Amino acid sequence: MKRILLLSTLIVYNFFYSNTLDVTQFGANGKDTKDDTTAFQKCADQLAALGGGTMEIPLGTYYISHVKFFGKKYSNITFKGNGSTIKQVFLGKRILIERWNSYSRINAADGCFLFDAQVSKQFDDRNSIKNIIIDNLHFVSDVVKLGFDELSHQISAHGVSGFTVKNSSFTGFLGDGISINAGIDFTKNYGAYNKDVTIENCKFDGINNENRQGISFYYCDGFLVENCSFKNITRDGMPAAIDVEPMDNWQVSRNGIIRNCDFTNIGGVAAIVIFLMDKSKENPVKSSYGFIIENCNFNKVRTPLAVIGNDSYRNYNDGENKIIFQNSTIDGFKTILDFRKAYEVLYDNLTFKNNDKLYFYKQENEFNNFTIKSSLFENTDIQKNFLINKNSLKNLKFENNRIINNGKSSTFFF
Template sequence: MTYASLAEAVDGFKQDADRTRTFSNGGPTDTYTTVDGTQVPSVQKFLADKDAEINVAANGILAQATTQAGIATTEAGNAADSANSASTYATTASTSATNASDSAAAAATSASNAAATLAGAAKSADLANNRDTAKGAALIGSAIPQSSSGITLPSSFDVLIKSAPINLLRALPGGYVADGSVDYSSYVQRVYDYLRDFGGGEVIVPHNMSILVGNLVTYQNIHTRGYDPSAVLLVKPGSYGISLNPGSGGSSDPSTNARNVRFSGFTLQGQVATAGFSEQVHLLNLNAFSYLEMEDLIIAGFQGDGVYCGSSNVAATERHNLRFSATRVLFNGVNNQNRNGISFIDIDGALVDDCEFQNCTRYNMPGAIDMEPNGDAWGIIRNVTIRKRKFLNNGGNVGEVSVLVPATVTSAPKNVTMEDCTSYNYVGTGSVFSFVANRQPTSTSEDASFSVIRVTGKTGYQPYSIMGAKRGRIQGCDFTDYTQSAIMGYTTAVQGVRDIESECNRLTRVGSVQGTGLRVGYADYFRSTRDKLIDCGTGTAGLSNGIDFISGLSSYVSFDGLEVSAPTGKTLVAIQKEAAHAFSANTNRLMAANLNSLASNFQAEESDLYVSAYLPVVVGASTAGAGTYTVQNGRYYRISKRVFFKVRLSVAAGHTGTGLIQVSLPLPAAAVGGDNIVTLGATTVNGLSVSGGCTARLNSAATANGVQGAARIYYGATGSYAQATIPATAFEVEFSGEYTTT
């Protein structure tokens, strides 16, 4: 196929990738003939013919681009001169090879040599198939004045290869101002649209300038970057800054998401200080993406969110986001009159690393980082890691890092991690870490698998709040000076927790207003290991608890190595139990605790500290019967499956039982041998007619008072022990022993 002119040929090449590759990747000796007989060299031949000049120019430009971002204005001016020279060469190439050489030499030796085009092309030209080339082969045919987006192009370097950088200075009109006072949104948008048409590229935000923009739209494979914070995009009040798939853009199928979008090295500045709060006005409005990265940014003064990772901007519209990362980004809300630093409405795979959040969030908005689907069944929050981050002077009513998933969302939040973070001077009414899943955790429900690791907090409202979560851990954290207690499960079953581990955490002066360091509500399989609570509470009776079990039910609660202390008298009770809380004491454990002589109302059958009470009874081996007791004391404790107990009974005359005296046990007995009998210990009796010393023997096959196993009383007789039977008169029995429970 032939064309009437080079311009027509170029248009054809742009629509035909095979022909474009043929022209761009032609050999170093290839030439092409147009319909009017003009000989046009391939890009390779042009570069080969002028290799020395191009190398000198490109090397100089690349050095300047990496070391002197501030020369962008001069480069842009010289770029136009260079482009005109190159155009002259292109139009006279058919009549004079010498003129072509002179024109190329002029382009190569100009001060900037079309820096915004050639330098970028030399770095990352794709030649329409994503393959890097050694030199920026971006010259195709004669001048094309405009792309389909309407942006004016250089007259010679007219078709920019995918990924070639464009400095925004090239898009601004003559006589532009750099102080953010004139709206250049339409000019800047042409650059994004232009790069969209050519498959992607780089938008360069110029150094030492403030460009006023609003409601910009970026696309996949586009990298917006600057070289330092003096490169500023100032966002108009009431406008999104930069959007990806705004409105209902994108689709519900993540395979069609916009991919490979980057932001780096510049400042995106909102105007909350003068325009005030506006909940839905976000600086970065991002929807339906895969592989989105931001680094070395300043995101400041947002009216709504600094970064919004949404499920579109239209209600009940399904969109999903995959693989987000933010590294070394400063989120500065300026005056705590915004929504969130980052909102994750839908996310699967996110890393927020080495960032800082300061002065974020209005008093009635969630917090610095909020993971909160809109309530649609398809919402996803999973695989999010927040690490090495600093939070300073933030507010809100949910948390610095919060997960809040409505019950209407099908999938529970999963694999959310906060580690190696610090929170200072929190001024809101939420937690450092809040996880609320709004679903009752059971043995078969989905694991949340959250982690809070090595988080330090100083001065705030609440250390953490965990509700509706199954499986998670809080480890190595240190919280000091918080007015409200930490919460582990709350007062309804859907706010309960299950399979949560707390290890080596320290709460100091927590609950200084509310009165408790840690409140526990509905909780199953909560395990605390080597946790410390120091001076938690107010020092006033009723408001001075290290740990308080509030309204709810709990089972399998374990404390190992717990330490509760009150160096200044703020804590009066180490572990409190409210009347509305029900323990399953037979499943609980308290071992190696140091409560520093503070009172405790915890109930744990397995304990080396607690001695539990029970009411032993006497029954007959033949007829159980019943009796009246003037003394009825039983005490026991358990370590693992070993039970240690002591009994003292005074039985009034007239017990109705018959046969061998049997005394009930505190816990069921395991089988102890072939005859199921083992001696417990010596027994003191009174009121029995016996001829020798007495002993108590465990019979695990017997049953007394509904408990498997019983202690039977024997006395010494000639050559053997004889059974002591229930007398008609009053009698006393006292003994102690140990045995293995089931």
């Protein structure tokens, strides 16, 4: 049995090792400023024809508009970046798409690296693009010069499973750094299945807060964001540095972990926004649960977490915390929470310090089953921060929390 397993491992190893293609063999040149899109596309197409392999990208700077990975035949590809830079190139002028003036040439989510399974309304990943690894690449766009663009991202993916981005950076993006979405072009396909997305050891810098999100998860069954940093991201009116926002209640959104991440100078609604959708008759799979945010640091944010629920929020009383926010520090913030018909949320062992006392949040928080326990509020105006709809007060629990103001400590329960 051991021999069979060893032989199988060697076969897989040799398969991928032998299928290593260097983009320079297809005409890419990381030492000039010419457009390398065609060379990258030819390399990707050849790997797809081989059934997968490794795209070797020698150290350099490459200019790319759109490399398209359309269909599940583009599965099993590893991008070995070697510290290279991908500079996003925009061709032509902005055009009006829906209500957005955009460089995009598709109507939902364009990208420099563009993955699309080209299927619709999937409830599993059998037709998804599988086993993608993007390692040690640095994506750069010029948001300062070109400005905000709702539809133009650096990586855009629709219908991916086992999708990993690691040891990479995303700088100056016009829309998102990474968009895991429900469709790149809604006129053609919508709702392919995204599953098991990992983003680790990555840096996101929006430069001037004139972007959309660092990462968007519009339809994703399981994700991990770990050891990442986010700064200078998200303009007014946009959600967050990380936005978890399913577009329909039949789209599975669950089991997302955000761990050991830093958020600095984040605009928009919050550092992290999570939408909780009501139950679906079309898709009976349990969704909108299993979110954990832990061991994170937040500095200069409006609020660390916003939860946007739904009209059925009062009906959720199953004793299961859908969102757990724990073991984190918030230093420099405007309001503790932004809950809009939220439900079953736990704050545990959080430290809030240095509230912006000139800011006043006028919207009442509305929720069902919200607990704050074992947390510290230092130099924080508690009364101002808990503007709560009277119907929600009975569903709020405080357990063993402390307040420190002007060096004086007190414990409060209610």
